[in-house]
Amino acid sequence: MDRNEIIFLEDKSRHIRRLIVDEIGKLGVGHIGGCLSAVEGLVVLYYKAMNIDPKNPHMEGRDRFIMSKGHAGPALYAVLADKGYFDISELDTLNRPETNLPSHCDMLKTTGVDMTAGSLGQGISCAVGMAKASKIKKDNAYIYCMVGDGETQEGQVWEAAMFASHSKLNNLIAFTDNNKMQIDGNTKEIVSVEPLADKWAAFGWNVLSVDGHNVEEIYNAIIEAKKSTDKPSMIILDTIKGKGVSFIEAMGAANHSTPISEEQRIKALEELK
Amino acid sequence: MYENVEMRQVLGNVLEELMDKDERIVVIDADLAKANGTLNLRKKFPERAFDIGIAEQNMASVAAGMAAYGFIPFICSFTPFTTRRICDQIAISIAYAKRNVKIIGTDPGITAELNGGTHMSMEDIGVIRSIPNMVIFEPVDAVQLAKAMPKIVEYDGVVYIRTLRKSSPIIFSDDYEFDLFKADTIREGKDVTLFAAGIMVKEALEAADILKAEGIEAEIINIHTIKPIDREAVITSAKKTGAVVTCENHNVMGGLKSAVAEVLIEECPVPLKAIGVQDHFGEVAKLDYLKKKYHMTANDIVEAANQVIAKKR
Ligand SMILES: Cc1ncc(C[n+]2csc(CCOP(=O)(O)OP(=O)(O)O)c2C)c(N)n1
Ligand SMILES: [Mg+2]
Numbered sequence: 001m002d003r004n005e006i007i008f009l010e011d012k013s014r015h016i017r018r019l020i021v022d023e024i025g026k027l028g029v030g031h032i033g034g035c036l037s038a039v040e041g042l043v044v045l046y047y048k049a050m051n052i053d054p055k056n057p058h059m060e061g062r063d064r065f066i067m068s069k070g071h072a073g074p075a076l077y078a079v080l081a082d083k084g085y086f087d088i089s090e091l092d093t094l095n096r097p098e099t100n101l102p103s104h105c106d107m108l109k110t111t112g113v114d115m116t117a118g119s120l121g122q123g124i125s126c127a128v129g130m131a132k133a134s135k136i137k138k139d140n141a142y143i144y145c146m147v148g149d150g151e152t153q154e155g156q157v158w159e160a161a162m163f164a165s166h167s168k169l170n171n172l173i174a175f176t177d178n179n180k181m182q183i184d185g186n187t188k189e190i191v192s193v194e195p196l197a198d199k200w201a202a203f204g205w206n207v208l209s210v211d212g213h214n215v216e217e218i219y220n221a222i223i224e225a226k227k228s229t230d231k232p233s234m235i236i237l238d239t240i241k242g243k244g245v246s247f248i249e250a251m252g253a254a255n256h257s258t259p260i261s262e263e264q265r266i267k268a269l270e271e272l273k
Numbered sequence: 274m275y276e277n278v279e280m281r282q283v284l285g286n287v288l289e290e291l292m293d294k295d296e297r298i299v300v301i302d303a304d305l306a307k308a309n310g311t312l313n314l315r316k317k318f319p320e321r322a323f324d325i326g327i328a329e330q331n332m333a334s335v336a337a338g339m340a341a342y343g344f345i346p347f348i349c350s351f352t353p354f355t356t357r358r359i360c361d362q363i364a365i366s367i368a369y370a371k372r373n374v375k376i377i378g379t380d381p382g383i384t385a386e387l388n389g390g391t392h393m394s395m396e397d398i399g400v401i402r403s404i405p406n407m408v409i410f411e412p413v414d415a416v417q418l419a420k421a422m423p424k425i426v427e428y429d430g431v432v433y434i435r436t437l438r439k440s441s442p443i444i445f446s447d448d449y450e451f452d453l454f455k456a457d458t459i460r461e462g463k464d465v466t467l468f469a470a471g472i473m474v475k476e477a478l479e480a481a482d483i484l485k486a487e488g489i490e491a492e493i494i495n496i497h498t499i500k501p502i503d504r505e506a507v508i509t510s511a512k513k514t515g516a517v518v519t520c521e522n523h524n525v526m527g528g529l530k531s532a533v534a535e536v537l538i539e540e541c542p543v544p545l546k547a548i549g550v551q552d553h554f555g556e557v558a559k560l561d562y563l564k565k566k567y568h569m570t571a572n573d574i575v576e577a578a579n580q581v582i583a584k585k586r
Contacts, residue, residue, distance in 0.1 A: 070391065095387050095557045102389040102557040118391025119358065120327050150304060153326035183304045184312065184324050190304060191326030
């Protein structure tokens with residue numbers, strides 16, 4: 001990636017954070033922490049890596065993305081709106097009655113959302129199913145997925161992991177948003193998932209670990225992952241929950257789902273200028 | 274004394290008292306301890322109160338293992354994750370093996386509000402009710418929950434506690450006598466019976482006031498324990514009034530309506546209408562909005578009551 005592209009993706013990440021803060025801030029409450037930690041991963045995928053066409057959201061053979069940590073819907077909606085899948089003004093309807101943008105990702109409601117999620121652990125299995133289907137169809141699609149580090153405690157994640165490597169699904173590229181926090185506290189104090197990279201490797205995956213807020217590193221990891229000939233890839237994103245807004249970062253695990261006042265919304269937007 | 278106290282605070286406080294008295298009690302959470310008011314128990318009982326991570330299936334069977342060792346585990350999460358997500362673990366490790374595990378689910382049905390469709394359990398009572406050896410208890414208010422908890426510990430068997438997390442209007446007085454297996458007659462009447470559970474009791478009370486103004490005397494029976502249902506209470510009231518409306522925060526298939534109808538069809542068939550979620554999934558919105566949209570308000574109960582009364586004779 002050249003310097004200009006890096007700057008573009010960095011600016012885009014800041015812009016997406018502003019949209020997220022606005023979405024959740026205007027509503028007054030939401031899963032802000034896990035939305036902000038996921039931004040660079042989403043931005044590199046949707047603005048650089050993925051073969052997609054917002055004008056043709058059901059395009060045959062398109063790459064797909066499954067937000068397995070479904071509570072980060074508002075982060076994905078910000079990206080989809082900015083990409084033009086639907087009107088940007090829809091972001092103001094987040095979680096209001098009759099909205100197309102519910103807390104948790106819903107493929108029947110939101111244009112551009114490839115899979116429904118919200119019950120943790122299931123999205124990664126759905127991604128495995130898509131990768132398997134793509135192999136049968138030979139449509140050369142890549143299937144991307146993002147799981148949370150806390151989500152990784154679900155046994156289903158490891159059932160998916162085992163089947164994916166057994167099936168040599170090298171078209172599956174997953175991310176862990178490793179912000180090291182869940183609701184009740186720091187993941188290592190709740191139930192440690194470490195050593196995470198070794199676990200995925202032991203389950204037969206091609207594992208890459210990068211700074212999850214560095215767009216260049218993320219993109220290079222995707223390029224590396226695409227070289228895998230017989231293994232699915234797990235890109236572990238070292239991230240910060242609430243990244244980009246100092247007072248949200250400072251809350252620690254309490255930022256998982258938190259009220260955001262009008263004052264805080266404005267302060268956060270100020271920081272993200 | 275419980276006015277404006279959140280149900281989760283009652284859960285936390287009562288569990289603390291019970292754990293003080295009874296060393297067999299263990300509380301296990303699956304990353305929703307903060308949400309469910311059970312987080313503080315860990316300070317006082319670092320061994321007997323702990324998080325198992327986001328791993329509900331494991332939680333259920335781990336609890337069964339501890340129960341096999343003589344402990345009385347309470348496992349806690351939101352209703353969808355303590356029922357449908359772990360249905361087989363409940364069926365086999367807990368119910369089939371007859372292990373004394375208590376299951377706490379919060380945010381039932383439409384009370385999950387902004388968490389939306391994925392978090393709204395419309396089927397949990399149906400799922401659990403069709404498994405043998407289960408008791409299902411749904412409190413109306415903090416008083417009833419606080420009175421029920423010691424009885425639930427006393428009872429040697431599996432109990433599913435389906436409770437609101439936030440505060441609810443107080444309906445029962447402090448001197449109310451609670452029996453886990455006896456339904457409560459909240460108001461007596463002769464024209465129609467409103468069988469109600471959980472958040473729908475408040476709607477039923479409002480409906481009864483409206484009906485009263487129309488000259489109709491509604492009897493309100495709170496079925497706090499949906500399984501095993503108090504058959505005698507159901508039959509006696511239905512025989513007296515000859516018309517029934519069930520009011521539940523759940524799909525009208527598999528829940529309170531089904532439980533009441535199963536009794537009545539055998540013993541005393543009468544006209545019946547069901548207020549509740551009409552066999553569809555949930556969606557994001559506040560409680561009041563969803564109550565109206567899904568026809569679960571006092572006015573809807575009034576309308577249903579008039580319809581069943583008209584069908585009598
Ligand atoms: C099966 C299931 N159990 C519990 C929950 C409630 N829940 C929502 S988010 C969350 C914590 C997720 O932590 P993590 O995966 O690390 O996500 P992040 O930190 O990125 O927000 C929990 C327990 C759920 N949605 N699904
Ligand atoms: Mg996390």
